[in-house]
Every structure is written in structure tokens, then in C-alpha cells.
Amino acid sequence: GGGAARGGLAVLDYGSQYTQLIARRARERCVASALLPGDASLERVKALAPRAVVLSGGPNSVHAEGAPEVPFGLFEWCKEQSIPVLGICYGMQLIVHQLGGKVQSGFDHEGGEYGRMPIQTQSSALFGDVGSTDGSQTVWMSHGDEAVELPKGFHCVARSEQGAVVAIENSADNVFGLQYHPEVKHSERGAETLERFFFQISQLQPTWRMENVLEEQLAAIRQQVGPTEHAICALSGGVDSTVAAVLVHKALGDRLHCVFVDNGLLRYKEQERVMKMFTEELHLPVHCVDASAKMLAQLKGVTEPEKKRKLIGALFIDTFREFREQVEKETGEAPKFLVQGTLYPDVIESCPPPGSGQKHSHTIKSHHNVGGLPEDLDFELIEPLRWLFKDEVRRLGALEELDVPKTFLRRHPFPGPGLGVRILGDVTEHGALETLRMVDEIFVQCIRDAGLYDEIWQAFAVHLPVKSVGVQGDQRTHSHVVALRAITSSDGMTADWYPFEPKFLMDCSTKICNKVKAVNRVVYDITSKPPATIEWE
DSSP: OOSOOTTSEEEEEOSOTTHHHHHHHHHHTTOOEEEEETTOOHHHHHHTOOSEEEEOOOSOOTTSTTOOOOOTTHHHHHHHTTOOEEEETHHHHHHHHHTTOEEEEOSOTTOOEEEEEEEEEOSBTTTBOOTTSOOEEEEEEEESEEEEEOOTTOEEEEEETTOOEEEEEETTTTEEEESBOTTSTTSTTHHHHHHIIIIIISOOOOOOOHHHHHHHHHHHHHHHSOTTOOEEEEEOSSHHHHHHHHHHHHHHGGGEEEEEEEOSOOOTTHHHHHHHHIIIIIOOOEEEEEOHHHHHHHHTTOOOHHHHHHHHHHHHHHHHHHHHHHHHHHHSSOOOEEEOOOOHHHHHHSOOOTTSOOOOOOOOOOOTTTTTOOTTOOSEEEOTTTTOOHHHHHHHHHSTTTOOOHHHHTOOOOOTTGGGGTBOSOTTSTTHHHHHHHHHHHHHHHHHHTTOGGGOSEEEEEEEEEEEEEEETTEEEEEEEEEEEEEEOSSSSSBEEOOOOHHHHHHHHHHHHHHOTTEEEEEEOOOOBTTSOSSOO
16 A cells, blocks of 8 residues: 555554554655554565554454454564564554563553553653653553563563553664554654654654655556546545546546536535636536435435435435446446545545455544445545545645645545534524525634634534524524534644634624524534544534
8 A cells, every 4th residue: 555665664553543643753754654454464564675663553452352463473574674663552562462571451441541641751762861851741642451561671661650661662672662652742752752763763764755656646547547448536626536636637637527516515605616616727627416406305304423424425426327427428438437535534534445454443434435435336446645644635736746726725624425414413404504504604704814714724613403592682582503613633633622712702603693593602612633523423
């Protein structure tokens, strides 16, 4: 997968939701990195020719039946080749467990150490010279087991306040372990520790560039799609599908056919705004299909979130099938390929697709691009962005070879199921769609007017299935409650809520209640991710 890691970092994935952040932290520092499933064969690891290996975290306990282990012979091979190994959380427990130490369930399942906690570090290869500083730092813990006896040659270089072992190293064999996640922003000095591992300990070279991705992907598409074969691409109006389309268009020219589906769950005036941009600025050949009446008829009475996602996904697929027949009529050639703007976090957060060889992750949600596809989907997928994160996609789109307009690249993400996952309950009731479109438009416009749009990763409104009592003039009202959500994030994997000034929230709330009759109460969501996801469904 993810581009070559020759001379770079190989990350073995044991299913932590943060695994791809490890690869990302490497790429942010221009180090080539690739992911492999945790139980890949040693041959697959060797084929990547890495100069360093990381064993990721994961939800399992090393004692669980069938818990994943490291590839057979990995430690011996790494030692022989002088390739440093770093285990994180579950990865550290694997090191202790498989090299002859002892791991025990430190906590019952209610306990487990989760969240921010202070640790005490000492001078070592991982932490450098702690010297006169007190060596304490805050880290993000996430595991229920702990190492109680270390294997021969290892010593403890950091402990938690409770005295649990949180970092170990065997500098003679270059094997290291951390019981916390240095790759998440909540670990305040985690990036520094990873840099020590990449550059001081592993001597990795910072040679990876965005241009490499473009060349690799163009070559891969030309190799995958024969010289006379056609592809279709569903454009959502979002950054991902658009950059994917522009990239594939560059490789295939007029053998790419794009379709934009209005499923009735789009934002205010989205269809006209987006179509104008595709045709006038990007010069992409796009056909627009209005499937809103059909979609809303199917969603009537449906309240279960997963069921909504699956129905919305299924309608997309049916629309593609019809569009494909139309393209076949016009060109005499059935398009065999479907282009999707699937990103790395989508791949991780969905059930791992068969054949991707990735597993172990507890499913967070079925993603409309990945988890919701029907079994009999008879397209071959082209996913040129599946190894990238959102901000990397923006950088790719900005390269002069693709030249996607800056204003467009800065757009906030919008979920595939659209307003379907922002109206809790039945989307067809209480005029919820109309209400939400208005509220969302007012909120986002307030953010633009305040000059904050680019500081925020995503901002939107949510329609709640709740009515509350209010007063308007002399009358008591019984109207709907809407929630506003605005978050900052660099990759969608972890996120913090945006701390607006109270005055901003006050003005915004007043505007919404004055202009949108169906709403008499506005609340602001002050929950980070984790524990909450970005969307409410």
C-alpha cells in the first residue's frame, strides 16, 4: 500500500484508531512511511525495506484468545539488520510478552488507564538528557494491561504517578516501548519523542515529498486502467472527490465521466454553487442527477443512524449504475472503474475491506465510501487518495500540476450522507431539512464574517429531535432545538471544540432565532473527539 517505505518507516497495525497518525507524524517530517496489517508475514515487512519499525496500539489484550502477534522472526531480523523497533501501547505489551517479560491486566475493564495523565521520565535514548529538568510530561494513555516484569536487557525509563511502567528500552538491541500514544496531540511532548526515534535512534532520512505522491498515483492509475477503458466519478462537491477527479482526469482525460448526485440532503443552494464551480473553474465534464424526491421517500420514517447511512449509500450506488448505463450508451464502452475520494481516516474508521489486509480495528461507523458499499458492487475502485489525510489532499490539490482553486481547497469537509446524519431521527419530519439549511447557512456565514472560517476544520448545525418551551412576544412557543458544532483538527482523527467569544455566540444565536421561526433554542457542543465523534450520528 501507501507508497514505498524504502529506507523509511514500516508501521504494523494492531487496530488502534490512532495507527495512521504514526505514519502521518513521519510524513509530516518528510519520512516515507507505510502501514501493514499487524499479522503480515515477515516477507512483506522485508519487501518494504524499512529502516525502522513501529508496532501500533490496539484494542486487544495480549492474553486474549487469538490476539495478534508480531510477524514470526521479526525481532531476530530487526536485530540482525540493526533496525530499531518501537512498540506503542499494545505494541509495547507485545514486546514484553514475546521477549519473555510479563504483562498483566492492570485494571478491570471499567478501569484501564485512559486519557491525559502525568508521567515521570528519565535520561535515556527515548527522552534524551532529562538533566536538571524534572522530567515530567503529560501523555495520552489508552490501555488496560501493564508490564510487570521486563524481558532481559530492558529497563524502565518512565513511570506513571501510580508507579506503572510507561516506557522501556533495550538500547543494545535497539528495542523500545511506550505505554502511551506519542502520536496524538494530547501527549504534549510526544512529537519530540517520535523525532528522537526517527532521527537520532533510527537515522531516517527526510526525503519524502508530495510530488512523489502525484507521480506515484498517476502511474498507478495508468497501470490500473487500460488504454481504452472508461471510469466514472461521483463528485460530492467536497475537496476529496474533487481532487481525486482532477487527478484521474489528468491521467485519463475524456475517458473519465463525472456525476454529481443531489440526494435531497445537501446544504443551502449547494447544487447550483457546486455545479457552477465544476464547470467554470475546474472545467470538469459533470452531469447532475437530481434524486432528492426518491431519496426522501425512502428515508420517510427511518430513524436508526446506520440504516439511514446504508439507504443513502445504496441510492448513490443505484444512481451510479444508471449513470454508467447512460455513459455506455453514449460511448459504446461500459465504464468499469469508479473513482472515489476515500481518505486514510475513512479506511481506518470503516470495517476493514476484504483484500485491504487490514484488521483488528473496532468499527466506529460505516463510512459511506467504504463500509456501506453493497457486496455486488460491480465496479473496480480507483482510490488515489486512500493513503492521504485531508490536509495532505489540500496540498496535493494545490500543486501546480493539478491547480485546484485555493478558495475551493479551503472548504470544510461535508459528510457523504449530508444532512441525513445531522438531523437526529426522521429527516422528513417537522420541516427539519429546511430549518437546518437556514440555520447552517446563518452559522457558517457568521463564521465567514468574523474571519474565522479558515481557523476551523468544520462547522455545522445539528437538528435535534427535541422541542423546548420559549417565549416570543407575549406568546409561549414550543419549538425546535438546534445544536451548533465547530471544531479544530488537523486530520479529523482527534478534534477540539472551537472556543468562540461569547459575544459571537450571542449574536449568532439571536440571528438564528430571529430568522428561523421553527427554532427557539440554540446550544453549542463543547465536546472534543475523543470521546465524541465530530458528527452526531
